Amino acid sequence: xxxxxxRARPEQSFRxxxxxxxxxxxxxxxxxxxxxxxxxxxxxxxxxxxxxxxIQAEFVEGFGMLAELPRAVTVFGSARTPADSPEYxxxxxxxxxxxxxxxxxxxxxxxxxxxxxxxxCSEAGGLSVGLGIELPFEQGLNxxxxxGINFRYFFARKTMFVKYSQAFVCxxxxxxxxxxxxxxxxxxxxxxxxxxxxVLLGKEYWQGLYDWIAGPVLKTGKIGExxxxxxxxxxxxxxxxxxxxxxxxxxxxxx
Numbered sequence: 001x002x003x004x005x006x007r008a009r010p011e012q013s014f015r016x017x018x019x020x021x022x023x024x025x026x027x028x029x030x031x032x033x034x035x036x037x038x039x040x041x042x043x044x045x046x047x048x049x050x051x052x053x054x055i056q057a058e059f060v061e062g063f064g065m066l067a068e069l070p071r072a073v074t075v076f077g078s079a080r081t082p083a084d085s086p087e088y089x090x091x092x093x094x095x096x097x098x099x100x101x102x103x104x105x106x107x108x109x110x111x112x113x114x115x116x117x118x119x120x121c122s123e124a125g126g127l128s129v130g131l132g133i134e135l136p137f138e139q140g141l142n143x144x145x146x147x148g149i150n151f152r153y154f155f156a157r158k159t160m161f162v163k164y165s166q167a168f169v170c171x172x173x174x175x176x177x178x179x180x181x182x183x184x185x186x187x188x189x190x191x192x193x194x195x196x197x198x199v200l201l202g203k204e205y206w207q208g209l210y211d212w213i214a215g216p217v218l219k220t221g222k223i224g225e226x227x228x229x230x231x232x233x234x235x236x237x238x239x240x241x242x243x244x245x246x247x248x249x250x251x252x253x254x255x
Contacts (some may be wrong), residue, residue, distance in 0.1 A: 010202050055097055058156040061152040066164045070127065072104035073244055074161045076180045077113025077171030086227075087202065090237065091116025092123075094169065094201065096243045099126025106131060106165055108157075109141040109148055114172045118144035131157050148187055162187060168198045172205040197247045199240045202238045207233070 075094065081087045083143035095117040095160050105121040122128040122144045128199025130145030134152050141148040151157040161168075161180065168184050170177055181200075187193045200206040210233050213249055230242050 002146055003021060046099060055153055056155060058151055058153060059159070060158045062075055062149060062151070062156060066129075069129070069164050070104050071102065071248060072127075072129065072165045073098050073167045073168045074106040075114070075171065076108070076173055076177045077117070078177060079108075079110040079111035079114060079171070080174070081116065083115075087151075087217040088116045089112060090201065091171055092097040092120035093123075093237050094240065095120025095126070095128070095173070096124035097237050098244070099124035101241050101245060102245065103166075104129055106161060107145075108133065108176070109145050111148075113173065115142040115144060117171075119143055121137055122212050131160055132206065133157055145233040158183060163242050165196070167196050169199050169240055169244070170198065170206070172202050185230060188230055189223075197229055197243050199243055200231060201235070201240050202239070203233060203235045241248045 015019070027073060032151065057193040075091070075098075077087075085185065091113045095105050097120075099121045102125035106129040109118070112128070118128040118130060119142075128144055128146045130141045130148040132141050132148060132150040133154060134150065141150070151160075156226050157178070160186065168181070170181050183218050184198055188196065188198070210231065213223070213231070214228055218225070218228055232240075234240055234243075
């Protein structure tokens, strides 16, 4: 306390906008000094403040690359889909149909169903986009990607999927596809994004999930009838593209 009874201001130092007081204020060097000194350990590149810069860089890179992308559809699907399977063939057909309809295709850029869609789009003369992710078991972007970028962080990549597409189409897939599917549904349901359709392509694969959503999830009031209407289940590629077209025309009328 000071002589007049006021609490004494503690000693402090500054690290940019950060205020350091009491036992936290002692530092042996300044930020500039540590930046310019090339000696010493490199652990700092793995700290949270540095990760923030990496995250920012991923957003800047993604926005810069995709800002002038034409109308596009994001397609999800399993990286484990065999190249000789009917699902792969349907992915190629879907990619070509979207290209013929004037849409670029965006996938996760990996193998399997993603490769199939990129291949179909590229072979049909469309713009084939791949947004890859750093994983220990995948081998970079597939050869059919015309415009690609690799991300470190899932959430930065997910933002690009949503921001630059007019619809989602889900081919049969696993946890990654389900993750993207339900995140998209949540964003649309909560009006965080402009309403756009989510198409489940492959009735045999998706019917059980759809029935569960339309059954106990809806009947117990966990979602509403309007929420269920956000999903479109089909076996037909042309039907899927028609849904995308109709949604895009509706979007154009309001913009």
